[in-house]
Amino acid sequence: MKIKPFKVEQWMNEYENDAVYNIAETCVYSITLNELMDLTGVNREQFWEKLSDQRLTYGHIQGSPDFKKGVAALYKTLKEENILSTHGAIGANHLLLYSLVEPGDRVISVLPTYQQLYSIPESFGADLKILKLREENEYLPDLEELRSLVNSNTKIININNPNNPTGALMPTDMLMKIVEIARSVDAYILCDEVYRGLSQNEEYQESIADLYEKGISVSSMSKIFSLAGLRMGWIASPSREVMEKSSQHRDYNMISCGIFDEAFSALALKHAEIILGKSREIVRRNLEILDRWVEDQPRISYVKPKAGTTALLSYDFDIPSRDFCISLLKEKGVFLTPGSCFEMEKCVRIGYAASTKELKEGLGKMGEFLETLSD
Numbered sequence: 001m002k003i004k005p006f007k008v009e010q011w012m013n014e015y016e017n018d019a020v021y022n023i024a025e026t027c028v029y030s031i032t033l034n035e036l037m038d039l040t041g042v043n044r045e046q047f048w049e050k051l052s053d054q055r056l057t058y059g060h061i062q063g064s065p066d067f068k069k070g071v072a073a074l075y076k077t078l079k080e081e082n083i084l085s086t087h088g089a090i091g092a093n094h095l096l097l098y099s100l101v102e103p104g105d106r107v108i109s110v111l112p113t114y115q116q117l118y119s120i121p122e123s124f125g126a127d128l129k130i131l132k133l134r135e136e137n138e139y140l141p142d143l144e145e146l147r148s149l150v151n152s153n154t155k156i157i158n159i160n161n162p163n164n165p166t167g168a169l170m171p172t173d174m175l176m177k178i179v180e181i182a183r184s185v186d187a188y189i190l191c192d193e194v195y196r197g198l199s200q201n202e203e204y205q206e207s208i209a210d211l212y213e214k215g216i217s218v219s220s221m222s223k224i225f226s227l228a229g230l231r232m233g234w235i236a237s238p239s240r241e242v243m244e245k246s247s248q249h250r251d252y253n254m255i256s257c258g259i260f261d262e263a264f265s266a267l268a269l270k271h272a273e274i275i276l277g278k279s280r281e282i283v284r285r286n287l288e289i290l291d292r293w294v295e296d297q298p299r300i301s302y303v304k305p306k307a308g309t310t311a312l313l314s315y316d317f318d319i320p321s322r323d324f325c326i327s328l329l330k331e332k333g334v335f336l337t338p339g340s341c342f343e344m345e346k347c348v349r350i351g352y353a354a355s356t357k358e359l360k361e362g363l364g365k366m367g368e369f370l371e372t373l374s375d
């Protein structure tokens with residue numbers, strides 16, 4: 001089956017290791033196992049002893065009870081039976097799209113977003129429609145446009161909240177309007193919520209899975225818990241049909257997740273508020289630094305993110321975004337992601353949840369680079 005290259009993943013693969021200042025990363029600065037143990041205050045000896053005594057079987061096929069319990073607690077209305085473990089959110093999105101969509105079905109996806117959400121359904125012949133997120137709307141969807149895109153053949157609406165790359169956050173009333181539109185044609189809503197909870201204020205961020213009977217939330221341990229190395233993600237939905245169809249496909253490509261990965265994830269989830277608190281502290285402190293930097297840059301502008309770990313920085317030089325990023329990396333060691341990875345130009349994505357030191361130094365070097373550019 002042909003599929004378009006996944007631009008952002010290819011970009012990372014090709015250049016990430018050359019970075020001196022990696023401010024392209026989307027995870028909140030990843031932690032070590034030692035830090036996880038310190039943060040949770042777990043008794044290390046007991047934890048290791050229990051883990052070491054476990055026979056290395058496949059474990060619980062659909063996710064261990066402790067893992068599912070921890071995930072369910074991140075939602076208002078879901079229980080363990082509403083959770084399915086996957087290899088990262090990337091595994092969850094892939095599984096869902098293959099399980100729920102048939103060739104010819106209408107699929108609507110926001111853009112910019114994580115490319116899976118539109119390129120996978122397109123690859124197997126879905127009738128893909130793009131719902132463009134525009135800067136003048138602060139990168140929030142135009143609901144009238146969405147209304148005009150849905151028809152009786154619409155199987156799924158793919159959204160991403162908070163959004164990567166823009167950092168836009170759809171408020172609850174907007175999510176409810178999207179639910180009303182989806183319900184009018186009996187469509188699922190897949191909401192990629194890997195950045196959910198990483199807000200700039202204390203307001204609770206609703207999940208689509210708590211708002212809609214055909215809502216599907218996808219998330220993982222990678223971004224908000226700083227544990228991408230565990231490669232653990234999940235599907236969460238009140239819909240029995242989603243669980244059944246996804247489980248049926250899942251049997252063919254994963255059996256189960258690793259029991260060590262599940263054990264560390266369950267530990268982090270049990271202490272979710274502590275880890276999330278630390279992550280929020282980082283994104284709030286770092287966004288302030290980024291915001292001050294943008295204010296000082298005459299050729300850079302942005303829509304200040306409301307949540308998540310990323311922002312789109314628009315520049316007013318006449319340079320393709322890929323060339324901009326390659327020159328910046330080669331000349332100053334600063335690694336960003338070109339807008340072209342999101343089908344956009346004259347902008348770059350920054351991941352500001354890096355270590356504060358790396359962000360500050362990277363921005364300093366980027367400032368020097370901008371001064372060398374002419375019109």
Ligand SMILES: Cc1ncc(COP(=O)(O)O)c(C=O)c1O
Nearest residue numbers: 026088089090114164220222233
């Ligand atoms: C919106 C979004 N979804 C999914 C993923 C995949 O994350 P993971 O598989 O590490 O959970 C990413 C990673 O960048 C992302 O930004």
